[in-house]
Amino acid sequence: MKGIFLKLLLIITTMFATSLMADEHKHGSWLGTFTKKKMTQNFDLWAETQLRYNWDMAGVGQILYRVGVLQKLTDYQGLGYLYAYIKSDNIKEHRYTVQHTFNYFYVEGLKLSHRVRLEARVLENSSDDAMRARLLVKLEDDFIGQWSWMSYNEIFVNLSDDVWTGERTFERNRFYLGVKKPYEEFTLNIGYVNQYVPRATQDTYEHNLYLGFNF
Numbered sequence: 392m393k394g395i396f397l398k399l400l401l402i403i404t405t406m407f408a409t410s411l412m413a414d415e416h417k418h419g420s421w422l423g424t425f426t427k428k429k430m431t432q433n434f435d436l437w438a439e440t441q442l443r444y445n446w447d448m449a450g451v452g453q454i455l456y457r458v459g460v461l462q463k464l465t466d467y468q469g470l471g472y473l474y475a476y477i478k479s480d481n482i483k484e485h486r487y488t489v490q491h492t493f494n495y496f497y498v499e500g501l502k503l504s505h506r507v508r509l510e511a512r513v514l515e516n517s518s519d520d521a522m523r524a525r526l527l528v529k530l531e532d533d534f535i536g537q538w539s540w541m542s543y544n545e546i547f548v549n550l551s552d553d554v555w556t557g558e559r560t561f562e563r564n565r566f567y568l569g570v571k572k573p574y575e576e577f578t579l580n581i582g583y584v585n586q587y588v589p590r591a592t593q594d595t596y597e598h599n600l601y602l603g604f605n606f
Contacts, residue, residue, distance in 0.1 A: 452479065488508050
């Protein structure tokens with residue numbers, strides 16, 4: 392009996408240690424600037440820059456530049472036509488995106504909305520292009536002139552089977568929780584981003600502090 396108990400204890404301990412080793416945790420900071428300028432009654436110009444710093448590597452992990460045009464369809468929904476250039480280490484990507492946004496309700500300071508993106512991803516010096524869909528659901532309050540909170544969850548789904556995207560359908564999940572405060576020239580956003588990326592060997596959890604400026 393003692394021998395069986397010791398074997399079971401060894402199995403449980405091994406399983407627990409393996410589960411800890413199976414997950415990789417990374418830490419970083421994300422800085423973003425976002426600018427929206429009205430061109431006509433129904434069209435806006437959009438520009439953003441994001442810098443993602445990796446604390447573990449003590450260096451910049453990714454830089455993203457995105458520009459495009461946003462089209463207002465109704466008071467509740469709109470379309471976006473976007474282009475992004477992304478540099479991740481030595482990998483350079485061009486991303487062409489169509490997006491749809493919809494505001495479901497706005498009651499007593501609470502606002503529920505979604506954003507759907509369809510992305511064509513093109514790598515430089517590679518013919519292995521990819522397609523991806525993204526669904527973001529956001530809940531926020533809006534106390535004018537005061538600190539308020541915002542949270543969203545975004546799911547990334549690959550629509551093509553490519554080696555560089557991991558050859559998997561579910562690519563990642565991104566969760567955000569933070570606060571925001573409007574100022575005269577911009578809105579300040581401070582929060583925490585948790586990103587889960589499943590991989591063949593080790594699943595990755597990214598823990599990031601976020602600082603954003605919306606102009």
